[in-house]
Amino acid sequence: MTAALDHPPPPSAPPFRAIADLVRDHAKKRPGQVAMIHGERRVTWLQVDAMxxxxAATLQxxxxxxxxxxxxxxxxxxEYFALFLGALRAGVAVAPLPTGAxxxxxxxxxxxxxxRHFFVDAAVPPFPSAARRIFMDASGDPSLEQWLLPHxxxxxxxxxxxxxxxxIIYSSGTTGTPKGIVQPHGMRWMHVARAQGYGYSPDSVTxxxxxxxxxxxxxxxxxTVAQxxxxxxxKPKFDAASYLALAQEVRATxxxxxxxxxxxxxxLPDFDRYDLGSFQAKFCTSAPFHADLKQDILKRWPGGLIEFYGMTEGGGTCILEAHNYPDKLHTVGKPAEGHxxxxxxxxxxxxPPNAVGEVVGRSAAMMTAYNNQPEKTREAEWYDAEGRRFIRTGDVGRFDEDGFLTLMDRRKDMVISGGFNVYPSDIEAxxxxxxxxxxxAVVGVPSKEWGETPVAFVVVRxxxxxxxxxxxxxxxxxxxQRLxxxxYLKELPRSEIGKVLKRELRDSW
Incomplete structure (x- = not known):
């Protein structure tokens, strides 16, 4: 794997700790406390630490x-999360792969x-691979329990x-071939440090x-694990009513x-009947978050609402504490401390401020590189006059006079029609x-007359x-901007985390 590249010094943050070591601390301090819940199953920190x-010992x-x-x-x-923690304890990196691939x-x-090893469940089809396949759900041989050393x-x-x-996060966004984003321990630790102001504690339920x-x-x-x-x-397949029932039952924070x-x-017509008063903080990221939706959440769902804008690759993160800035809901907030x-x-x-261009960012939380793709890594980098490394987001935006960032669109999604820049997000709004x-969703398709022209895919009631x-x-x-x-579609194609797959829409026109 590529060696770490230029990282700026981190802002004020606690000294680095390996997250797997924190799990051991929890097992000593609160061995009987429930660490994870899945359906009827509950495991304590002592059990998680032992697993x-x-x-780790079996990997060794x-x-x-x-x-x-x-x-x-x-x-x-x-089992999935225990494997993640066990690999980290052995110093082994984890590549969590999308089942929708x-x-x-x-x-x-x-x-x-x-x-070296590929841990799967029954939903993952077989294919030739040098990696040893091990079944987390005991649907094949060897099962996880068969593979493991004794208790x-x-x-x-x-x-x-x-x-x-x-x-190593494989993120193609909506653009095609996945790229392996190598996130170092230091980057993940900075994510933990950044979250300390949002009420995470041993009493948190996430x-x-x-x-x-x-x-x-x-x-x-x-x-949550760190604290x-x-x-x-x-549930594996998201259902709004089931989610609310679970959040109410476990007193989610x-x-x-x-x-x-x-x-x-x-x-949901009956949203207001659920007791969500235990919530302290709700987070959102990964796709455009419309101002009217934020406003509705602030009005009806207790607890703070925090939007993160950034990339899996790291670089710069903006944070909008929507409950503190109700007049800035059209933005993605201000740069995080040290970003x-x-x-x-x-x-x-x-x-300068108010000028529209591509957003680039730099922080202590930056990917090392795209795994085995040095050219793609270089394409993702921008260096300032002092030679400092930034990550290019591919997003088009501008800062207002108060330092809040408003996003216009993805640069690759911008439509150039008759020589004019057309932002699909404006038409979508x-x-x-x-x-x-x-x-x-609005995308650009080829046009003999204009070069490109915007078209819309719509779900109607x-x-x-x-x-x-x-x-x-x-x-x-x-x-x-005219369409x-x-x-019409029954639903828009989306990735596992809700991003509209605009490439698929363009290809289908």
Whole structure:
């Protein structure tokens, strides 16, 4: 794996600790406290610590060395998270892979991260691989229990270093071939340190409703683990009513949801009957979070609402504490402490406030590199006049006079029609104001006359002719923004964490 690159000094933060070591601390201080809940199953910190030891010792038995890797693909479970912690205790990096990937993509990712072992459940199809396949759910041979050393096994001590790889997140966003983002232990520790102001404690109860393959989930899960709180795993397939019932039952204090999940929850006719008064903080990231939805959550759902804007690759993070800045709900907030975020033009020149350009960022929380892809790594980097390394986001935005960042769109999603820049998000915002529009996405498609032209994919409620909706939108937008076509879908294609797969939409037009 690529060595750590230039990282700026971190802002004020507690000294680095390996998260697997904190698990051992919890087992000593509060051995009988419940650490994780999944359905009817409950495990204590003492049990989690013992399981992590067995996993670490078994990996060492098999000759898996520190800084090598394992891969995991499957539904969230106690076994999945225990494997993550056990690998970390052995100094081994974890590649949590998306179960929604194709067989060919999974095979490519397992090979790319050079995983020695591949832990799966029954939903993951077989394919040829050098990695040893082990079944977390006992649906094949060997099962996890068959593979493990006996109870009481202890690993050789390993002291993980901040620049060692913690995990490799395969994130293609919506663009195609997945890239392995190597996140070091130091980057994950900075995520934990950043979260300290949001009320995490040994009494925290965090409900996880997104996949462990996503950084979205991990930025909420590991702060809970670091503080000795309790992780609660929701159902594999998200259901708004089931989520609320679980949150009410366990007296949830924290959660991470993506915008489409918030949208479905707030649309429930009986939302207000649930007792959600235990919530201290709710988080959101990964996709555009519309101001009207934030406003509705603030009005009806107790506890703070915090939006994180950033990339799995790291660099710059903006934070919007929506409950503290109700007049800034159209933004993604201000740069986090110690984060340097700037806006640059097409030639790499820095731009002043209110100028629109690509967002780049730098912080102590930055990926090492894209695994085995030095050219892609260089493409993702920008250096300032002093030679300091920033990560390019690919997002177009601007800072207002108060230092809050407003996003316009993804640079790759911008439509250039007749030489004019058209931001799909502007048209999508208008579409969503129509009472019969439940969801919408706008993409650019080739046009002989204009080079590119915007078209819309829409989910509607009830009956509404496509031409009628297109005319309604075109009456409210500028000439270059006018839709050339509208197509109705039952639902928009989305990734496992709710991002609209615009590449699929463009390809299907």
């Amino acid at each position: 992590a030891d067995r996993i 038995r098999d000759g898996v060395e520190p800084r090598q890797s394992i891969a995991i693909a499957g539904a969230n479970s106690l 194709t067989t060919a993509q999974l095979a490519t990712m397992v090979a790319d991260c050079a995983a 009481g096994a202890k690993p050789k001590a390993v002291r993980a270093q901040p620049d060692w790889p913690f995990n 409900v996880l409703a997104t996949s462990l393959c996503s950084n979205t989930t991990l930025v909420c899960a590991f702060p 000795g709180g309790c992780l609660v795993f929701g 924290h959660t991470m949801l993506v915008p489409v999940q918030y949208q479905r929850i707030m649309a 340097d975020i700037r806006v640059i033009d097409e030639d790499g020149n820095e731009l 208008i579409l969503r104001t129509h009472p019969k529009v439940a969801d919408a 009830g009956s509404l002719p496509e031409d009628e909706l297109r005319s309604w939108v075109n009456e409210q937008v500028g000439k270059t 050339s076509g509208v197509r």
